Amino acid sequence: MxxxxxxxxxxxxxxxxxxxxxxEPALAHAATVGSSPAPGSVVGSSPTEVTVTFSETITPVSGHIQVVAPDGERISGLATARGAVLHIPVRTAEHPLGTYLISFRVISADSHPVGGAITFSVGAPSARPQAAATIGTDPTVKAAVPTFKFLGYAGLTLITGPLMFLLFLWPRRRSRAGAIRLVWTGMALTALATLGALGTQAQQGSGAALWQVSAGELGEVATSTFGLILLARLAILALLAVSLRALFAGQLRPGEKRRLRAYPNRILILILGIAGLATWPLTGHAIAAxxxxxxxxxxxxxxxxxxxxxxxxxxxxxxxxxxxxxxxxxxxxxxxxxxxxxxxxxxxxxxxxxxxxxxxxxxxxxxxxxxxxxxxxxxxxxxxxxxxxxxxxxxxxxxxxxxxxxxxxxxxxxxxxxxxxxxxxxxxxxxxxxxAQAGAVTGTGVSQTLTCPLYTLQFNIYPVELGEYNTVHAFLYTPEGKPLPPAEWQVSTQLTGQGLEAVKEPLLGLDPPHHALGSISFPLPGTYEIAFTIRVDDLNRATVKTTVTVPPKP
Structure with missing residues (x-):
């Protein structure tokens, strides 16, 4: 053998x-389920704060959360998290009209990094601003993280199994030296894996290589919930090592099973073992479930x-x-x-x-x-x-x-x-x-500009899916591009090729008065004709049309 x-x-x-x-698995266990302003939406004025909502509690990654204005200006302040909601304060951009980009990198409740980007527009959509390079996970970190996980599990088993034999089932005349060496090996592997987890957490968030980590980043990890639990595991290992050293002292000679079993430290060892075991689910899927x-x-x-x-x-x-x-x-x-x-x-x-x-x-x-x-x-x-x-x-x-x-x-x-x-x-x-991942927001929708001799209409529909919860924002301008408050708004939808009548939907005028909000229903998949009828004054009215395609549910 x-x-x-x-x-x-x-x-x-x-x-x-x-x-x-x-x-490579997707290292993102929290999904983005909403934001304010809504993904792909068009709002009338620049917000003072934007929020991103996730499917579970998150922690921001310093330096990797920003809001970019249409002209590329970074306008975000220090981001904070309250439970599952990321709050990002923003200042008014020098050129506020156009499409904004929310770029984020956070750590989910089960300690895994989540990154993404969402867009919204002020006044009317424009070209998407340049985003920071998408942050992935470096190959060295991708390999190191599961390796340390494996070593941690291996160490845990080498502590638990041999120790249970030593405490309750060891033969009277058999030397315990080999089993004791297994326990100490397990202690060393567990400590190494724990230090490895602490040393790779920051790189998972930043996308840096395994060796590219600063003292400040390590400090942030150590003071996070994840870091405090792992430091508690190291403290438990230290106490367990002291108890085991006392337990094993003088027990390398055969024939002392009764003394080993009767040692008073066994209760403390059992308590420390349970506390140590709890640190694994407290930093994994279980705590976020x-x-x-x-x-x-x-x-x-x-x-x-x-x-x-x-x-x-x-x-x-x-x-x-x-x-x-x-x-x-x-x-x-x-x-x-x-x-x-x-x-x-x-x-x-x-x-x-x-x-x-x-x-x-x-x-x-x-x-x-x-x-x-x-x-x-x-x-x-x-x-x-x-x-x-x-x-x-x-x-x-x-x-x-x-x-x-x-x-x-x-x-x-x-x-x-x-x-x-x-x-x-x-x-x-x-x-x-x-x-949650399948329903995660993607920032998609329909944004178009429609023109006629009386006005220019810019609109956005989000999310363009089956059902009645499709939000439409409309902004009206003169042909020269100045805001135009209308006398009346109306929108209608008609499924083409089915011989169905158009369904009229009201639009609610907002402040500023050239902005209106409404809801559109898409009961069946297919291509819909969207018609906006707008009366600009008592005598002048015009209708502009376009089509959108609504996909079937996956």
């Missing part, structure tokens, strides 16, 4: 590499069960199955088998709750990247459970030779793939957010 371990390690590295090579108290609790149970099961497997194959008397294994392995079965049951129950919350709908299992990765993870889990069933049969036959080691080795290899899949899953949009 020893000769096969290097090949097993190579297999795990290749599996992780294949997972990291999966097409509906019913966060439930999802965080389920996340802790899921991680604990995973740690006991996978960490226990590593302890068996790495330490106990070699050099332990067959008669001792005949007593130990049945007990471990029951532990493993209970861990798998809890793992499945907690995983099922998480899947229901995060996937959202059955269709999301196949229609979203998160759902498809989850199905792959479940498929690997089935293979692991099959290997575990074989191992349990070998245990019942009191087999402790190469056959059992080979079967447990398969379990370890497959569960390592599950850890890698988990490291990727936490970076992908949950299925529950697919609806």
């Amino acid at each position: 020893t000769g096969k371990l290097p090949r097993l390690f190579v297999l795990l590295v290749l599996a992780l590499g294949a997972l990291l090579a999966i097409p 509906p019913m966060p108290a439930v999802t965080v609790t389920v996340g802790v149970v899921h991680l604990a069960a995973m740690g006991i099961w996978i960490g226990g497997l590593v302890t068996l194959i790495g330490v106990l199955l070699r050099g332990t008397d067959r008669r001792v294994l005949g007593v130990l392995l049945p007990v471990w088998s029951r532990w493993a079965a209970l861990s798998v049951i809890w793992l499945a129950l907690a995983g099922s709750v998480q899947a229901v919350v995060q996937v959202g709908t059955p269709a999301a299992l196949v229609q979203t990247g998160y759902g498809r990765l989850l199905l792959v993870k479940l498929g690997v889990l089935v293979l692991v459970l099959a290997a575990a069933a074989v191992a349990r049969r070998l245990v019942r036959r009191s087999a402790s030779g190469s056959g059992l080691r080979r079967t447990v080795g398969i379990e370890v290899a497959a569960t390592a793939v599950i850890l890698a899949l988990s490291a990727v899953l936490v970076q992908v949009d949950p299925g529950r957010t697919a609806g």
Whole structure:
């Protein structure tokens, strides 16, 4: 079996590499669901503040939020967030008429970056102002983030499984040195992964390379909710290390199981372990999901069960199955088998709750990247459970030779793939957010200028979709381009080619008086004729027409 371990390690590295090579997931778990002014809308005057509303709580990224005026002037002040709403103060531009650009970069509640841009217009649409270069995630950060996630999960399992063996199931005459080394390795990996997460968070927001981070950015991360939770994890690891050092002191000699189990620090270790486990869901999908108290609790149970099961497997194959008397294994392995079965049951129950919350709908299992990765993870889990069933049969036959080691080795290899899949899953949009992403505002709509001898009309319709919630803004000017307050506004819609009558919709005059607001209904997909009839005074009236196409619902 020893000769096969290097090949097993190579297999795990290749599996992780294949997972990291999966097409880049969208690292944006909060969707933009609205803004004021509305995306693509036309307003009569320059606002003093613009807001962008997201599907979950967000934190602004300093230096990456701005409002650009039609002439390219940056007119935004310091942005702040109140829950899910981003507030950006703006000053009046020197040339206020035309199209404005809202460019933003924020961090969502589950610690992932969200970027985008929205446009609106004052007076009338113009050419879109030049936006800052779209900020992506640097390839070095794309590779580092899931790698640190994987190392964190690996460290957690190397702490939990071996420690549970040491506390409750260690053979009396067996040296504990190997299991203790596994625990310290897990502590080191967890600390490294936590420091890596702290050190890459700023680059996820800024789009910089892994090594391009300033002390100020690290300070912002450290004082954020995300950073404080990870610093709390490091503090818990430090306290746990002190407790474990006292626990392990003098326990490298065989034959001291009773003393180890009776050590008073075990309660403190248990409390610290639960607190440490909670820091993972508090910085992930669980905290941003509906019913966060439930999802965080389920996340802790899921991680604990995973740690006991996978960490226990590593302890068996790495330490106990070699050099332990067959008669001792005949007593130990049945007990471990029951532990493993209970861990798998809890793992499945907690995983099922998480899947229901995060996937959202059955269709999301196949229609979203998160759902498809989850199905792959479940498929690997089935293979692991099959290997575990074989191992349990070998245990019942009191087999402790190469056959059992080979079967447990398969379990370890497959569960390592599950850890890698988990490291990727936490970076992908949950299925529950697919609806929010699909409904995210895009800044699209219809903006046109219509002319006739009496006037020039500029209008905008947003969002141009089926239903009655399509807002229309209209602005009236003289043929020379001066604001023209009309005596009466009216708009009508008619689905072409269907022999249907035109539907008249009122327009409400606003201040300034050359601006009107209304709502248009599109009950069926197809091409609609839009007609504006405007009476400029008691004697003069004219109608201008255009067409818009309304797509069917996806």
